[in-house]
Amino acid sequence: MEKMEELKEYLKKIEYLASSIALLHWDSAINMPKDAVKYRSEMIGYLTGESYKLTTSEKMKAFIDYFSEIDGLDRLNKAIIENITREYNKVTKIPEAEYVQYEIDKTLAQNAWEEAKKKKDFSVFKPYLAKIIDYNKRFSEYWGFRDNKYDGLLDIYEPGMTTERLDAVFGELKEALVDLLQRIKRSNIKTDDAFLKGNYSAESQRKLGEIILGQMGYDYEKRGRIDVSEHPFTINFGNKDVRITTKYDTSDFRPAIFSMIHEGGHGIYEQNISDELEGTSLSVAASLGMHESQSRFYENILGKSMEFWNYFYPKFQETYKELEGVDLTSFYRAINCVEPSLIRIDADELTYSLHIIIRYEMEKLLINSDINIDDIPKLWNEKYKEYLGVEPEHDAEGVLQDIHWSCGDFGYFPTYALGNLYGAQFFNKMKDEIPDWRQQITCGDFAPITKWLNENVHQHGATLKPAELIKKITGEEPSAKYFIAYLNDKFGKLYDI
Known part of the structure; x- marks a missing residue:
């Protein structure tokens, strides 16, 4: 136990560096002057180098070697050793200079992406993206993979998770989504959401968002905050400082409100990871898919339910004259309108996963060198035309719409769709244990649901792998069937199909 306490103190140093780097990234997105980007990238590079040294040191190897010989470790301590061993094995396979330069180049790439998006010009971002793709190809080779180079990044x-498994799950999901979408297109019920366009000040949207977030259980006053960024995100520095961002559109409150609910779901997860896990390397989510299960659950399963808006809609009607003559049923139909669109973060609940599948297919092709970087915009546009029946007019509403590739996050996008599947599977179990959930949400009482998620998902951090956590909660392996059933039930009723 003395040795374990020594290890935890060592891991805290790595945690402090990770939080410092994250804080610099947050400031880069929120406050940093444009001309500071080069120096900021060098700061991040330096701190990343220090983190690399601690993560790959002889002292860390000595800890791993020592505990690998110990039998009978309890569940928590065993998880700590498994996690640091996994991280050690991954990081040590990347040369230190390359690891540091990668962090520097990512910061430069993010700045180039912002400029390219504003100019609607992929060519501005292309050389930076080419570097990031090459890094990820090499990293996957360093780590090794069985069948598909993309597996090294997905993991x-x-x-x-493997590409083989994901191909099967996404194949089932894609077939179900396309079938449901075609049936909706043939439906006699046509939903119009045009009446929601109006004049909505950013300040009024922020105030309403704060009311919703507070009711949900995200503490934005003492343990969080809400800021504005080009792309909404959540970031944390321990469970007592979890920050979210959004982006306001004064002609339509939906993007900001639903992104706040989405990021609030992430924030609730982070704020409720057990204090016991601080300094263990496990005070993070079980996976990005698990993280997305929480954000997508709050945003869609709850946030776009009739029960949710039965409580919150009167507050919106009091704030916006545009809604005075719009009844709740019409509003509910409008926020759940199925309409294939170009922008992922604005996509409706049904078509959203098709946006993810497009990105997943693109990433596999890029990482396996089946296409080159010049093919990206054209292929992107072709896939949107084929899968969703829409085509971007320029790069900003096409291949440049997401920040993720500039951050090096190849392998991240699939977790959004996996989050949909996990969230629906949890919801199926939760309904059995909280049978009156509809009445509670209708009254604005989120506490029982958030408590259920705290106890079953959040508090465990990364002590369990995602598949283990799902099996522990639901008694089943991860499955697409609950999400497919949920969509068919919800949209079947909305469109009378």
Whole structure:
């Protein structure tokens, strides 16, 4: 136990560096002057180098060697050793200079992406993206993979997941989505959401968002905050400082409100990871897919339910004259309108996963060198035309719409769709244990649901792998069937199909 306490003190140093780097990234997105980007990238590079040294040191190897000989470790301590061993094996396979330069180049790439998006010009971002793709190809080779080079990257965000498994799950999901979408197109019920366009000040949206977030259980006053960024995100520095961002559109409150609910789901997860896990390397989510299960659950399963808006809609009507003559049923139909669109973060609940599948297919092709970087915009546009029947007019609403590739997050996008599947599977179990959930949400009482998620999902951090956590909660392996059933039930009723 003395040795374990010594290890935890060592891991805290790595945690402090990770939080410092994250804080610099947060400031880069929120406050940093444009001309500071080069120096900021060098700061991040330096701190990353220090983190690399601690993570790959002889002292860390000595800890791993020592505990590998110990039998009978309890569940928590065993998880700590498994996690640091996994991280050690991954990081030590990347040369230190390359690891540091990668962090520097990512910061430069993010700045180039912002400029390219504003100019609607992929060519501005292309040389930076080419570098990031090459890094990820090499990293996957360093780490090794069985059948598909993409597996090495996928495992970072969703431990244990493989391309083979994901192809099967996404194949089933894609077939179900396309079938449901075609039936909706043939439906006699046509939903119009045009009446929601109006004049909505950013300040009024922020105030309403704060009311919703507070009711949900995200503490934005003492343990969080809400800021504005080009792309909404959540970031944390321990469970007592979890920050979210959004982006306001004064002609339509939906993007900001639903992104706040989405990021609030992430924030609730982070704020409720057990204090016991601080300094263990496990005070993070079980996976990015598990993280997305929480954000997508709050945003869609709850946030776009009739029960949710039965409580919150009067507050919106009091704030916006545009809604005075719009009844709740019409509003509910409008926020759940199925309409294939170009922008992922604005996509409706049904078509959203098709946006993810497009990105997943693109990433596999890029990482396996089946296409080159010049093919990206054209292929992107072709896939949107084929899968969703829409085509971007320029790069900003096409291949440049997401920040993720500039951050090096190849393998991340699939977790959004996996989050949909996990969230629906949890919801199926939760309904059995909280049978009156509809009445509670209708009254604005989120506490029982958030408590259920705290106890079953959040508090465990990364002590369990995602598949293990799902099996522990639901008694089943991860499955697409609950999400497919949920969509068919919800949209079947909305469109009378």
